[in-house]
Amino acid sequence: MSPVAVSPLSHRRVDLAPGVPGLIEAVSPASLAMELGIEPGDRVVGINGLPLIDALDFQFQAQAENVVLDVERAGSLLRYDLELEGDEFWGVTFADPTFDGVRICENACPFCFIKQIPKGMRRSLYVMDDDYRYSMLYGSFVTLTNLSEEDWRRIENQRISPLHVSVHSTDPDLRVALVGNPKAGRVMDDLARLEWAGIDFHAQLVLVPGVNDGPNLDRTLRDLASFGSRLRSIAGVPVGLSRHGQERQSKQLRLSRTCMRTLPGKSIAVRRYERDEALAVIAQAQSWQDRFLRERGDPFFYLGDEFYLMTGREVPVAAHYGGFPQIEDGIGITRHFLDSVDSYLRRANTDSLAGAAGTVACGELIGPTMR
Template sequence: MTYKAIITNVKPDSIGAEIGLAPGDQLLEVNGEAVQDIIDLSFALAEEDVELLVERSSGEQELITLEKEYDEDLGLEFESAVFDKVRQCANKCIFCFVDQMPIGMRDSLYIKDDDYRLSFLYGNFVTLTNLGHQDLSRIARLHLSPLYVSVHTTNGELRERMLGGKQAGKIMEQLSKLVDKGIDVHTQVVLCPGFNDGKELERTISDLYGMYPSVLSLAIVPVGLTRYRDNCHPLTTFTSEKADQVIKLVHAWQEKCRKENQESFVYLADEFYLAAGQEIPSYELYDSFPQLENGVGIVRSFLAEWEEQPVVEMGYDEQHYIDVVCGVSAEKILTPLLSKLSLPNLKVRVVAVENKFFGHNVTVTGLLTGGDIIENLQQLPGSRSGIIIPGVALRKGEHVFLDNTTPEIIAAKLGVPVRTAYFAKDLKELLCAWR
């Protein structure tokens, strides 16, 4: 198999810069062996004496021998974390969000990765349906732990129906093999009303908790439904009543787990509490926030950071009118919070933007588009000095929304400065010191 370790950046004053490596160069071998990903590379570069076979962007190959400190980094960044090819998902999940994307968007939004290496490196959730014997052996040999696994249900027959394949039914067998080899896992369930909730959810929690502490945590998130579901399996969202039922079931398990092991183990995404109109659990019940990136505990973490951040400005000499943009769900949190922020000459308006792009069922802030934000703000009357947009809605590592709109475009359309708040600290600092 051909591996393409294409260098995209060389840090200044690094070993890579000293030996003349440059963006566009390709790393072919380390110590005579091809490396398939940055996991292999990190092990290969742990030695003090290293031999690199490099192909320059011109096509010329060069053998470079160097001495370095043990575990010293070369200062290289690559086009991808995997040098062969990212493994794609072959499942046909009834709840797949990628299948609900509109046509005509950038190619990266249609990629369904299901690669255990990205799970270990970045916390991406994988289904294990494409995991072979060699993969399992490599995971154990390199101790790639923890992994993040999308379980959805421990009922093999039901999982086959939900994921669309026979391999999906082996989930408990696969998890047992990983655990037996000393691999820890974080797990998640995408909960679909009428499928894997109720008694099935009870069974899943029980089965996974039975593998604690090797199964480190279980996150339960609600199915996300966009308006682009013409060829998808019929599903419904969680009503307030159904969300309340899920909360009661999970809270009973949390009490049991905390009594036995001083940890909640199973955690609900914030959307359940917001849908049911219930208070977000206390900070302590989230333990170390093991699945914050999965939308579990973001509200509680936000509130805690907001309280920790002091008010550093006494107010303004001139009137300031600031619009704070968020999704429909977040309005329930931000409106009472910001109403208590009293600074002279500062007027804050929370603007909850309905998601017309994906549909009204999508209420989270992270899936807002720049186009919807512009349209919503243009329709609002009154004065406006500036706009604060949510950083969570921007593409990771880039300053652009899902529809390729940029904050600069919003600023040009609305004629006022636009600034980005990535979390509570940023938001309070911007409001207290807009200048």
Template sequence: MVRVTHVEPGSIADQVGIVPGTELLAINERPLEDFLDWEFLTADEAFVVSARLPDGAPVEYEIEREDGDSMGVELAPPTVRRCANRCEFCFIEGLPKGLRKGLYIRDDDYRLSFAYGNFATLSNVKERDIARILEYRLSPLYVSVHATPWEARKVLLNNPRVPNILEQLTRLAEGGIQFHCQMVIVPGLNDGDVLEQSLADLWALEEAVLSVALVPVGVTQFSHLYTGKSMDARQAGVLLDAVHRWEDRALAERDDRWVFGSDELYLLAGVELPGVEHYGEFSQIENGVGAVTSLRARVRDGLSQLPRLDGKRIGVVTGTSMAPLMPELLEQLADVTGAAFVLIPTENSLFGPTTTTAGLLVGADIRRALADRTDLDLALIPAECINDNGLFLDEEQFIAVRESLPMPVFPSYDFIDALVPEGDAAVVPAACSHA
């Protein structure tokens, strides 16, 4: 059963009388478990929906629609499948106490992997889940492999009952399912021979494995489970050597790079990031693979849209890992706009200095970075550090933080989005100028 939370006015659902609060029970007498059943079982042009109205009355709707017409309903989110592993490097295990409850949910859900690109270990899938994945052809899936050798994976996931991931992937691949895979590399556990065996195993699955990303382990000052060492520049360089070796093979044999190092791996090793052509469709950009290169390209492509901002001083808040890469971008912006861009590298006060990603800065960090900057006309902060509800990770409200600061503050993904004026509006109100 799934519950309707919203009905689009004038939609098919609205026309037949489905209202918010209606419980959708079955399609053609097949019970509905979640949004996947609804999406796939309503794909036909004609079907019967068995439902229960908010007052408890049973009802059936005979639906006929043209191919592609939306039913026009929004469904209550499903109960998320929780992770049964206890990975030492788990980000959730590295969170401090006192944050909002939703941040502590350790999801490991193949449905969210298909629908949203969340990485799942597949360690909690059952036989009926495998059958469902194959029936609905839930492809591609995003899979946290970490290691294919079974014993090494048990240690990494801290779960002696974890299934054999290679057997799972092989079975799904035989059914036509494809994967984007990630391996979080923990020095001494899944580098070296384990890494080589894992890449060889994934390579043997041929076209089923679309990409593999190597991501260095990241820890915070609260990572109480982690007993290993942080990755250093030498180790990052060794991993990149492996990436390049497998990449050369993939290009020669399949005309595809196949394996990628995350941006953080390049930054740790002190190696220049590849260009846009390296990443193809940027299939793992949400995993930090090609994010910096994509930013550079978006800035380059958007420069012609920027207005003149002569005399303005614009603060740019970023994390410590991105700080060395910013001057090149800010120089381009300054040349086109005439503004002075002031880089403000900011250390993470919540997670500690080992957490250097700009998207994990919190409200307190933004206040600390900008509270005394009366010399700025405006400031740009990473949009990634604010969620859809306008909250930072420390539950500070963006609106409250902005109102406490002496300049206008704008979240930005790529500078262009914040600096290009809408219509004839000036990007920096004259009354807010401190020049």
């Protein structure tokens, strides 16, 4: 039998392409797939004669009223001709959610965390992904700079939502420099298109001291505030630099990135926040949170826990985080942890823990909180 076909989009730059695209890893009990006799190890070839790109494509195509599902098993083709009544629980888990691999980043962010990973780690850690499908499935942040018109139409038609977008700044020139891609300057148009299409999105701002905080942060928040309810939340996190990352922040490297030369001085000095600078960001954020609380009903703009930890400020209470919309980005994870521990201790028999000692491995920043 010929290999499983995948979408023509597979000509894109990808990594970690699965050896067996469409491979089914698990089938849930009491599901349509189990009722049909579909088994782990089978692989989906297509639906209604069309190849599939990923698990999202399967979910969309498999909800049609009439479905012809082609499945390969041990070299033989099984065809299921179905008439469906509505939303069906297929109960299929794929070994790889993207059948054509992971879309690769086309940017050159000066604070790229992938380039800060030391050598000798597992290969998958070095994959510089910028894949809107993982953004919807797992909350990964994307820049939207590598979307083709076909990608946009698919997002719109299949209602791939919500997306998580790394904005950093709405100043076109500054975002070009922070993302390292000339296409990055059209971010407001891209976000407006998402809103027009009815796609929900969350925004992230990686804040660099003296670069996109202060007046530029005010501009960015003011611009983002122009979007309606499709913009679900905004996160502001301090730039992270590991020892390996600091070693790479040389002037020569920054000047080599031609897309950064739109800024005066032709470079961006990326460094960590000092305590007084972090306190200024907290105060600035508080002003915007008060405004958003009046206008939108919640603080809406949430700072990364690091700002509070590095300044010795207590992290906000749980109610501040409005349901923790960006906890996957680490926003509010400290408060969530503290409240979870407190809840556990109230329920547990703590008498048996009296005098007990233990060791918890953690990062330096969270150390005082853990004590």
